[in-house]
Amino acid sequence: MNKKTEKPSAATEEKKEASKKSTTRPRTKVKITEVPKKRDLSKPLVLYVAAEVNPFSQTGGLGEVASSLPVAVNEIGGAEMAVVTPLYECVAEKYRKDFEFICHINVPVAWRSQYAGLFRYVYRGVTHYFIDNEYYFKREKLYGYFDDAERFAFFTRAVLELMPYMDFKPNILHVNDWHTALVPIYYKLYYMYREEYADIKTIVTIHNIEYQGKYDGNLLEDVFGISGFQYFTLEWGGCVNLLFGSIAYSDMVSTVSETYAEELKTREHACGLQDAINRFSDKLTGIVNGIDTEVYNPATAPALFAHYDAKDPSKKTENKLGLQKMLGLPERADVPMITMVSRLASHKGLDILKSAMPNIIKEDVQFVLLGTGEAEYEGYFADLQNAYPDKARALIMFNKDMSQRLFAAGDIYMMPSRSEPCGLGQMMAMRYGTIPIVRNVGGLNDTVREGEGGNGFIATEYSGESLYAATKRAIDLYADKEKWSALVSRAMNEDFSWSVSARKYIDLYYKLLKK
Ligand code: GLC
Numbered sequence: 001m002n003k004k005t006e007k008p009s010a011a012t013e014e015k016k017e018a019s020k021k022s023t024t025r026p027r028t029k030v031k032i033t034e035v036p037k038k039r040d041l042s043k044p045l046v047l048y049v050a051a052e053v054n055p056f057s058q059t060g061g062l063g064e065v066a067s068s069l070p071v072a073v074n075e076i077g078g079a080e081m082a083v084v085t086p087l088y089e090c091v092a093e094k095y096r097k098d099f100e101f102i103c104h105i106n107v108p109v110a111w112r113s114q115y116a117g118l119f120r121y122v123y124r125g126v127t128h129y130f131i132d133n134e135y136y137f138k139r140e141k142l143y144g145y146f147d148d149a150e151r152f153a154f155f156t157r158a159v160l161e162l163m164p165y166m167d168f169k170p171n172i173l174h175v176n177d178w179h180t181a182l183v184p185i186y187y188k189l190y191y192m193y194r195e196e197y198a199d200i201k202t203i204v205t206i207h208n209i210e211y212q213g214k215y216d217g218n219l220l221e222d223v224f225g226i227s228g229f230q231y232f233t234l235e236w237g238g239c240v241n242l243l244f245g246s247i248a249y250s251d252m253v254s255t256v257s258e259t260y261a262e263e264l265k266t267r268e269h270a271c272g273l274q275d276a277i278n279r280f281s282d283k284l285t286g287i288v289n290g291i292d293t294e295v296y297n298p299a300t301a302p303a304l305f306a307h308y309d310a311k312d313p314s315k316k317t318e319n320k321l322g323l324q325k326m327l328g329l330p331e332r333a334d335v336p337m338i339t340m341v342s343r344l345a346s347h348k349g350l351d352i353l354k355s356a357m358p359n360i361i362k363e364d365v366q367f368v369l370l371g372t373g374e375a376e377y378e379g380y381f382a383d384l385q386n387a388y389p390d391k392a393r394a395l396i397m398f399n400k401d402m403s404q405r406l407f408a409a410g411d412i413y414m415m416p417s418r419s420e421p422c423g424l425g426q427m428m429a430m431r432y433g434t435i436p437i438v439r440n441v442g443g444l445n446d447t448v449r450e451g452e453g454g455n456g457f458i459a460t461e462y463s464g465e466s467l468y469a470a471t472k473r474a475i476d477l478y479a480d481k482e483k484w485s486a487l488v489s490r491a492m493n494e495d496f497s498w499s500v501s502a503r504k505y506i507d508l509y510y511k512l513l514k515k
Contacts, residue, residue, distance in 0.1 A: 039171050039199040044079035044509035046070075047170035049159055051152070051179035052142055053085045053128065056095060059142055060343065061289070061424050062176055062207050065256070068292035069505065070126045072498030079506045082168040084159050087119060087130035089138045095121060099130065103165050107158045109150060110225035116158040118165055127168055131158045143179070149215050150223050156182035157225070164196050172509055173202045178213030181246035182224065185234070188249045189226065201512045204246040206255045208421050209264060209271050210347065213242030237272055244276050251515050253283045254508065256422035257443035261286025269419050269441075285508060288446050289422045290498030296407070296428045303401035304408050310492035313433050313485075316408065323409035327393045329366055336478045337366045338471070339410030339434065341403045341425055344373025344381075349416030349439065354380060355464030360471050361388055368409070370395040370402050410434040411484075412474050416459055416467050420444045430455055430491035437470050447496070455491040 050066035052058050058067075070081035099119040107116040117132030136151045145151065160183065163170070175183045184202035191197040220226050220240055236244035247253050255261050261284055263269035264277045277284065295301070298316070299309040305322030308315040317333045324331045338360070342348045354377075361367065361384070369381050369392075381394035395402060407413070413429035413436045422443030426436040430447075436456040438444040448456040450470075459470040478484050 039169065041171055041199060041513050044172050044506065044513055045168065045170045046073070046079060046081045046172040046174050046509060047159075047163070047166075047168065048081050048083045049156070049173060049175045049180040049183055050083060050085050051155075051177065053083055056085065056091045056128070056130075057088045057142055061256075061422065064292065064424055065207070065289050066176065067124075068290065068295075068498055069502060071124045071292075072290065072502035073506060074125045076499070076502055076506065079509050080168075081174075082127040082129065082166070082170070084129040084131065084166075086137045086155050087117070087132040088142055089140065090142070091130070095123070102129075103162075104132075105161060105165070107154060107161045108225060109154045109157060110222055114154055114158075116154070116162060118162045120167070129162070129166055129168075131155060131162065133158070148179075149213070149219055152179045152213075153182060153224050156180055157186060159183055160186055160191055160197075171200055172512060173200055174205065175202070175246060175250075176205045177207050178211055178243045178246075181213060181242040183246075184250040185226070185242075185245045189230065201252075201515060202250045203252040203254060203508075203512055204243075204250040206243070206247075206253065206264070206421070209243070209269070209273055210419075212244065212271065212273065215240045215242070236276060241273075244273060247273075247276055247280055247283075251283070252285070252508070252512050253280060254285045254287060256286070257288040257446045258286035259445040260421045260442040263419070263442060287501050287504045287508070288443055289424060289427075290501045291424055291427045291431065291496050293431065293497040296404075296431055298408055298432045301404045301408070303404040305405070308433075310433075310489065313488060313492060316433050316488075319405065319408035320411070323368065323405055324366070326405075327368065327395075329368075329393060330390055332366075335364060335366050336411045336475055337368065337409060338412045338414050339406040339429075340367075340369045340371070340414040341406055342369070342371045342373075342415070344371050344377035346374065346377070347418045349418055349462075349467070350374075350377050350380075352416055352418075352459075352462060352464045352467050353414065356468040356471065357384065359464075359468045361391055363472070363475055365475065366391055366393075367414075368393045368395070368406060370397070370399070370406050372396055372398055407432040407434055411478060412437060412457075412471070414471075415444065417441060417444065418462055423447070426456070427494075427496040430494055431496060433488040433492045435474060435487055435491055437467070437474055447494075453490070455487070455494060 048070055052063035054063040054067040070083055073079055073081045099121045102118040102120055104117040106113045115133055119130040121128045136154050173183055221228055234240050234245040267274050299307050306315040306318035320337050321331050378396050384392045385394045407428050413434045415426050415436055415438045420442040429436050436448055438448045440458050450458045457470040457474045459466040
């Protein structure tokens with residue numbers, strides 16, 4: 001069409017008229033856009049942000065909880081959870097091949113602009129979103145790199161940037177530990193004012209306060225992309241402390257047992273954050289973790305030598321004999337076997353175990369350890385095996401099948417932690433009829449009782465003597481077959497499933513929505 005002869009549209013005419021008429025204020029036609037719908041706050045829709053999720057990636061208890069809490073909540077109903085986590089190199093092909101690619105965008109990491117791909121996969125009734133960036137996550141390990149601050153700045157920023165592309169519209173962001181601590185911080189600083197992000201509540205769970213994400217103030221602008229003016233809101237102890245930041249910025253804070261929630265207020269357990277915890281104590285709740293009773297089930301776990309349950313635990317012994325054979329230990333059903341699955345870090349009580357060990361190993365026992373960690377302890381347990389080839393084995397590795405075998409084969413489970421936010425091993429052991437020896441701290445205190453009607457043994461002092469005394473009580477009781485089997489039966493009948501705790505989380509989410 002000839003431009004010149006084109007009839008001016010009504011709008012252009014109107015504009016011309018308007019500009020002619022008004023000399024003071026131009027009268028433009030305002031397009032009335034649809035008022036954004038309020039986010040549905042009647043039911044918690046929780047996006048659970050975790051740096052590790054079993055079975056896709058796992059180094060410890062966080063990965064267990066991230067895989068089992070959402071399954072339990074979705075089964076119970078009343079709230080709905082989805083999970084978002086990095087797409088690490090270790091995610092197995094058998095899952096990856098069924099991932100659905102959603103989109104990719106570029107995400108700001110301070111002055112950088114980084115690729116972020118989004119994948120979706122439904123596993124055990126829970127939608128999992130995976131965030132892909134090979135530069136940050138195609139590495140051998142999950143953590144422990146020089147640029148972890150930048151890797152998790154990227155991940156947390158990507159979670160927020162990719163949220164509008166997810167088919168799950170959360171009204172709660174639930175983050176865990178320091179790796180994901182930036183989510184509530186970024187949310188409050190940059191996102192909450194944006195229409196598509198309105199009305200979202202935030203909660204952080206502290207799984208272990210030892211790891212806080214402490215960084216030099218120089219990283220604030222250069223890596224986290226946060227203005228230096230915010231330094232005072234994120235500073236604790238003279239540096240940027242991401243866990244502290246998440247406590248300050250989140251609407252609620254939870255931790256993984258009631259006792260630990262109290263301990264966090266003290267100097268002894270809070271690793272320098274006690275004053276911060278006390279300052280925000282009105283936001284803090286403790287809920288003890290559950291375990292995945294489907295995965296940790298002595299009646300079905302594929303790695304076991306024989307299956308059994310609380311009603312008939314007689315085949316438990318076959319697991320002891322099977323492990324002894326596998327490890328070349330004397331095959332004796334009657335010897336009390338002490339097993340231990342642990343990260344080899346001193347706060348797991350390895351220093352007191354080391355001082356109790358000369359006495360323990362003199363008893364008629366077998367001791368089998370599985371775990372990796374600090375070189376000092378890897379060496380110590382290897383030496384123990386060399387010194388007592390008929391009594392001790394040190395399996396310096398992490399292997400899920402072996403851990404299941406140790407839970408099933410043991411009579412006694414060693415877990416003398418100095419500090420233990422929740423601890424899952426003691427609950428897994430009890431489910432397998434293996435009686436824990438623990439210290440009365442954190443979640444161990446909330447799950448293990450000694451004495452009449454008890455389910456374990458407690459070392460009340462943090463000392464080798466106290467630990468040996470508790471071990472001796474266990475060994476002596478083991479000799480009384482009747483009493484021991486009553487103890488085993490009590491331990492196996494404990495309900496450590498998520499059913500109670502997941503309901504507590506659901507209640508907490510409802511409270512959070514009302515905040
Ligand atoms: C951390 C804690 C452990 C807890 C787990 C899951 O690994 O050290 O006690 O059970 O997180 O919350």
